[in-house]
Amino acid sequence: MKTDIILAGVGGQGILSIAATIGTAALSNDLHLKQAEVHGMSQRGGAVQSHLRISSKPIASDLIPKGACDIILSVEPMESLRYIEFLHKDSWIITNSTPFINITNYPDLEKVIEKIKTRKNVIILDADKIAKEIGSPRSSNIVALGAATPFIDIPFAAFEEALKQIFMKKGERIINANIEALRAGRAVADETLKQ
Amino acid sequence: MQKLLLLGAEAIAQGAIDGGMSGVYAYPGTPSTEITEYVQHDELAKERNIHSQWSSNEKTAMESGLGMSYAGKRAMVCMKHVGLNVAADAFINSAITGSNGGLLVTVADDPSMHSSQNEQDSRFYGKFAQIPILEPSSQQEAYDMAYYGFQLSEKFRIPVMVRITTRLAHSRAGVERKELLDQNEVVLPSNPKQFVLLPSIARAQYKDLLNSFSGFVEDSENSSFNHYYDGTDKKLGIIACGLAYNYLMENYQDDDLNFPLLKIGQYPLPRTKVEKIMEECDEVLILEDGYPIIEELLKGYLAKEKVRGRLDGSLPRDGELNPNLIAKALKLASEEEILEVDKSIADVVANRPPAMCVGCGHIDAYDALNEALSDYGIGRVFSDIGCYTLGALPPYNAINTCVDMGASITMAKGAADAGLIPAVSVIGDSTFTHSGMTGLIDAVNENSPITILISDNFTTGMTGGQDSAALGKIENICEGIGVDPDHIIVFTPLKKNHDMMVDIIRKELAYDGVSVVIPRRQCVQTTRNISLNEKIKELNLR
Numbered sequence: 234m235k236t237d238i239i240l241a242g243v244g245g246q247g248i249l250s251i252a253a254t255i256g257t258a259a260l261s262n263d264l265h266l267k268q269a270e271v272h273g274m275s276q277r278g279g280a281v282q283s284h285l286r287i288s289s290k291p292i293a294s295d296l297i298p299k300g301a302c303d304i305i306l307s308v309e310p311m312e313s314l315r316y317i318e319f320l321h322k323d324s325w326i327i328t329n330s331t332p333f334i335n336i337t338n339y340p341d342l343e344k345v346i347e348k349i350k351t352r353k354n355v356i357i358l359d360a361d362k363i364a365k366e367i368g369s370p371r372s373s374n375i376v377a378l379g380a381a382t383p384f385i386d387i388p389f390a391a392f393e394e395a396l397k398q399i400f401m402k403k404g405e406r407i408i409n410a411n412i413e414a415l416r417a418g419r420a421v422a423d424e425t426l427k428q
Numbered sequence: 429m430q431k432l433l434l435l436g437a438e439a440i441a442q443g444a445i446d447g448g449m450s451g452v453y454a455y456p457g458t459p460s461t462e463i464t465e466y467v468q469h470d471e472l473a474k475e476r477n478i479h480s481q482w483s484s485n486e487k488t489a490m491e492s493g494l495g496m497s498y499a500g501k502r503a504m505v506c507m508k509h510v511g512l513n514v515a516a517d518a519f520i521n522s523a524i525t526g527s528n529g530g531l532l533v534t535v536a537d538d539p540s541m542h543s544s545q546n547e548q549d550s551r552f553y554g555k556f557a558q559i560p561i562l563e564p565s566s567q568q569e570a571y572d573m574a575y576y577g578f579q580l581s582e583k584f585r586i587p588v589m590v591r592i593t594t595r596l597a598h599s600r601a602g603v604e605r606k607e608l609l610d611q612n613e614v615v616l617p618s619n620p621k622q623f624v625l626l627p628s629i630a631r632a633q634y635k636d637l638l639n640s641f642s643g644f645v646e647d648s649e650n651s652s653f654n655h656y657y658d659g660t661d662k663k664l665g666i667i668a669c670g671l672a673y674n675y676l677m678e679n680y681q682d683d684d685l686n687f688p689l690l691k692i693g694q695y696p697l698p699r700t701k702v703e704k705i706m707e708e709c710d711e712v713l714i715l716e717d718g719y720p721i722i723e724e725l726l727k728g729y730l731a732k733e734k735v736r737g738r739l740d741g742s743l744p745r746d747g748e749l750n751p752n753l754i755a756k757a758l759k760l761a762s763e764e765e766i767l768e769v770d771k772s773i774a775d776v777v778a779n780r781p782p783a784m785c786v787g788c789g790h791i792d793a794y795d796a797l798n799e800a801l802s803d804y805g806i807g808r809v810f811s812d813i814g815c816y817t818l819g820a821l822p823p824y825n826a827i828n829t830c831v832d833m834g835a836s837i838t839m840a841k842g843a844a845d846a847g848l849i850p851a852v853s854v855i856g857d858s859t860f861t862h863s864g865m866t867g868l869i870d871a872v873n874e875n876s877p878i879t880i881l882i883s884d885n886f887t888t889g890m891t892g893g894q895d896s897a898a899l900g901k902i903e904n905i906c907e908g909i910g911v912d913p914d915h916i917i918v919f920t921p922l923k924k925n926h927d928m929m930v931d932i933i934r935k936e937l938a939y940d941g942v943s944v945v946i947p948r949r950q951c952v953q954t955t956r957n958i959s960l961n962e963k964i965k966e967l968n969l970r
Contacts (some may be wrong), residue, residue, distance in 0.1 A: 270435075
């Protein structure tokens with residue numbers, strides 16, 4: 234198996250936690266992994282992405298070639314479209330629908346959603362709202378990850394285990410909140426796939 | 429042993445720790461920062477008492493590293509590419525002194541300028557200094573090269589450069605560790621004159637360096653980091669340096685690469701391998717994630733050779749490489765063939781440049797400065813390297829220059845000398861102690877009519893909140909350098925203080941001499957940094 238994922242968002246939105254979770258889950262399944270991150274200036278509220286590649290075979294490039302990306306997982310709707318040229322015809326876009334507006338020329342949200350929906354394989358969920366509903370508003374990134382799990386060829390339980398490892402130092406309550414967030418996101422994806 | 433999941437930068441740190449390093453010396457700079465941070469937080473490094481505190485700048489780091497090497501122990505100096513400009517005097521001369529304990533100079537380049545002012549290629553510096561260079565293609569090689577680099581350094585008693593680029597520094601993969609080596613004991617150099625670069629000694633030392641070169645080449649010839657892969661199709665040969673090897677192989681995941689391939693990870697170039705590929709192939713494509721250094725070398729000034737790369741347009745002249753650019757150079761696929769999606773659906777996407785954080789003290793300082801300067805007109809604010817450089821962007825449009833660390837004070841001085849009065853500098857606390865202080869002496873010595881804002885947020889903010897060497901020292905430094913204490917003024921940059929700040933800055937702008945205005949408020953990103961909070965309290969800074 235081979236899955237190439239671009240994680241998209243704005244600096245500070247927690248895409249590195251998503252990357253760490255998928256990475257840990259991949260390693261525990263004996264998969265090869267390369268994950269390129271953005272550090273430095275862009276982390277200050279700028280557009281950020283992480284290229285995450287997992288494969289049963291050794292991986293050459295740290296960067297995903299254009300046209301080869303299988304999944305864009307975005308924690309912000311407009312950001313889900315920024316890396317569109319990396320996708321192929323059958324790729325999935327999984328995106329949070331709550332915008333992060335820190336620029337004056339943010340486009341009309343409806344238009345953004347409309348553009349996303351022109352793609353064949355799309356899951357749009359309000360991860361912020363779901364995270365609030367389950368009482369952990371800071372876990373919206375993990376809600377979004379949950380919605381992407383059906384498309385990553387790693388058992389769902391491995392993601393839960395990964396969250397336990399990553400948030401180990403933060404205690405039981407944070408671990409459980411994140412696991413619940415993961416499950417809530419997964420439920421939305423399962424529901425969407427049924428339709 | 430289970431593999432560690434490490435960034436390339438972290439892999440270098442781990443390789444150096446396991447290779448018996450006694451100290452790392454560095455100033456933070458993207459994409460090199462994580463090397464030193466890793467050593468600072470590593471339990472084994474703490475246990476082994478490995479030095480890891482930040483230096484004031486790259487030059488002091490380079491010199492401290494050289495001092496540790498003089499004393500016989502293994503040291504690594506880390507910096508971003510432009511940091512090597514700051515350290516260059518010490519760096520170039522360290523090739524003449526040579527090393528005693530193993531000495532690695534790890535430089536992280538930033539092709540495409542993700543977080544930098546330029547994309548200079550540090551291999552030029554390595555070549556200039558005439559020392560061996562190691563350039564990893566993977567996180568595992570990054571680890572191996574740091575580990576092996578100390579041995580190479582000690583074999584030839586020469587500093588060794590490890591050159592990485594942003595993508596490798598900030599990309600994670602599994603890394604397998606090697607056996608943990610002991611640190612060296614303190615041992616003085618066997619030749620007591622080795623580090624005394626008086627002309628008569630330096631001439632002899634330089635001859636030694638020149639004589640060592642054939643040994644460096646021989647080591648490269650036998651190095652496992654340089655590998656020749658035979659190929660049946662000799663129409664083209666490929667030389668892939670460092671990370672470019674990965675981007676090349678990405679294009680041959682399903683098909684075999686039939687062209688002869690020379691993978692380069694150690695310089696100077698392995699001469700016989702280069703001669704072989706040049707002889708047996710009709711054309712040779714050079715892949716370098718940086719400047720076309722090897723390409724230019726092989727092409728020659730008269731460009732007679734059959735060499736392809738960045739200079740003949742096969743690859744872009746600037747910017748970092750990626751798998752698609754290499755596919756194009758190999759004519760495997762055109763851009764149109766690669767793109768399966770309708771790009772127009774991204775038309776709606778707006779640019780989202782980095783910005784100062786909500787609640788940042790720099791913002792309030794700029795608001796006050798802009799208003800105070802409105803009497804004088806635009807174009808007189810010289811700034812520096814840090815988060816406050818983002819003040820160049822709307823809505824602030826507050827600064828007019830950003831060149832190199834410390835240039836704000838000296839450029840303002842030069843402009844004032846030319847008659848642009850008042851001229852203003854905006855510099856951060858950490859940048860001030862990095863390279864601002866010496867410029868301040870120049871300004872004080874000539875009583876230059878400049879107003880210097882040292883926007884003090886107690887940290888090196890842009891790189892992620894590392895220690896600032898200036899913490900609690902700025903007023904004393906300025907006074908010691910000779911700034912009139914009546915013109916050293918501290919205030920808290922907050923909206924509610926706006927009018928007061930404008931008044932103060934206005935008054936200082938009108939003063940015919942050096943003023944230092946210090947807007948002082950903690951970086952909002954560091955409010956949960958317990959040890960910093962304790963130090964701030966201890967120093968009574970708020």
